[in-house]
Amino acid sequence: MLVRFTKMHGLGNDFMVIDAVSQRVRLTPKIVRKLSDRHLGIGFDQLLLVEPPSRPDMDFRYRIYNADGSEVEHCGNGARCFGRFVRERRLTIKDEIHVETARGQAVLYLLPDRQVDVDMGAPELRPVEVPFQAERQAATYFVDVNGECIELSAVSMGNPHGVLVVDDVDTAPVETLGPMLEPHPSFPQKANIGFMQVVNRGEIRLRVYERGAGETLACGTGACAAVVAGRLRGLLDEEVLVHLPGGDLRIRWPGEGQSVRMTGPATTVFEGQIYL
Numbered sequence: 001m002l003v004r005f006t007k008m009h010g011l012g013n014d015f016m017v018i019d020a021v022s023q024r025v026r027l028t029p030k031i032v033r034k035l036s037d038r039h040l041g042i043g044f045d046q047l048l049l050v051e052p053p054s055r056p057d058m059d060f061r062y063r064i065y066n067a068d069g070s071e072v073e074h075c076g077n078g079a080r081c082f083g084r085f086v087r088e089r090r091l092t093i094k095d096e097i098h099v100e101t102a103r104g105q106a107v108l109y110l111l112p113d114r115q116v117d118v119d120m121g122a123p124e125l126r127p128v129e130v131p132f133q134a135e136r137q138a139a140t141y142f143v144d145v146n147g148e149c150i151e152l153s154a155v156s157m158g159n160p161h162g163v164l165v166v167d168d169v170d171t172a173p174v175e176t177l178g179p180m181l182e183p184h185p186s187f188p189q190k191a192n193i194g195f196m197q198v199v200n201r202g203e204i205r206l207r208v209y210e211r212g213a214g215e216t217l218a219c220g221t222g223a224c225a226a227v228v229a230g231r232l233r234g235l236l237d238e239e240v241l242v243h244l245p246g247g248d249l250r251i252r253w254p255g256e257g258q259s260v261r262m263t264g265p266a267t268t269v270f271e272g273q274i275y276l
């Protein structure tokens with residue numbers, strides 16, 4: 001089956017985007033893993049599938065697959081690229097686009113300056129909903145990693161995140177602690193692990209070891225989860241500039257029960273077609 005696709009990225013977090021509205025696509029974890037290979041396939045952190053909605057109040061269904069073939073609940077950088085993609089391919093003429101995700105919905109706003117603003121919905125903090133193994137909800141938890149006691153926050157943006165505060169992201173143990181915390185039994189569905197350095201109450205630096213993809217140049221849901229964690233710990237104000245290795249995102253969170261808003265770029269790199 002010959003399939004058209006578009007290669008895109010959000011601050012270097014890169015995607016293969018497939019229009020499954022106007023073409024038939026059948027994916028398996030094995031096919032996704034083959035496509036994600038940066039030597040033998042297209043190469044990407046995630047594959048984004050654009051499908052017709054299953055709900056009348058939605059414009060599209062938004063499905064996300066990690067490089068390891070796992071289907072996941074949300075992708076923030078991907079949401080911005082999703083909005084840019086459906087507009088550029090004239091799958092919609094709207095500038096406000098409602099998409100359904102595996103665990104909820106997101107609203108994408110295409111801005112005149114070509115940035116995309118996303119209403120990411122409200123974070124989930126109840127441990128059972130993250131999911132995270134804990135007796136009761138708290139701003140931080142302690143988990144044992146090979147005898148070392150690690151303090152972190154547990155936040156879901158639809159997908160699970162563990163967020164640590166570090167003194168300096170440049171020297172943070174992302175390569176060693178990331179792979180040990182991602183599959184940690186405290187996170188029954190694994191987790192994306194964020195390493196956050198607080199610069200001031202309106203600015204952080206962040207690196208993310210992503211579930212199913214490893215460290216990426218940027219993580220949109222990770223940036224949202226980090227700001228939520230920082231606010232829960234009393235370290236951050238409502239609007240935060242998040243510096244990721246691939247660039248900056250602007251995140252706003254008024255507080256519990258409220259939506260997190262994310263604004264940033266979405267870039268189209270090339271079009272292609274491939275036999276699946």
Ligand SMILES: N[C@H](CCC[C@H](N)C(=O)O)C(=O)O
Pocket residue numbers: 013045046064066072073074075076077078159160192210211212213216218219220221222
């Ligand atoms: N690795 C994530 C999905 C992609 C999230 C990230 N690329 C973003 O921009 O939010 C997970 O397994 O939940």
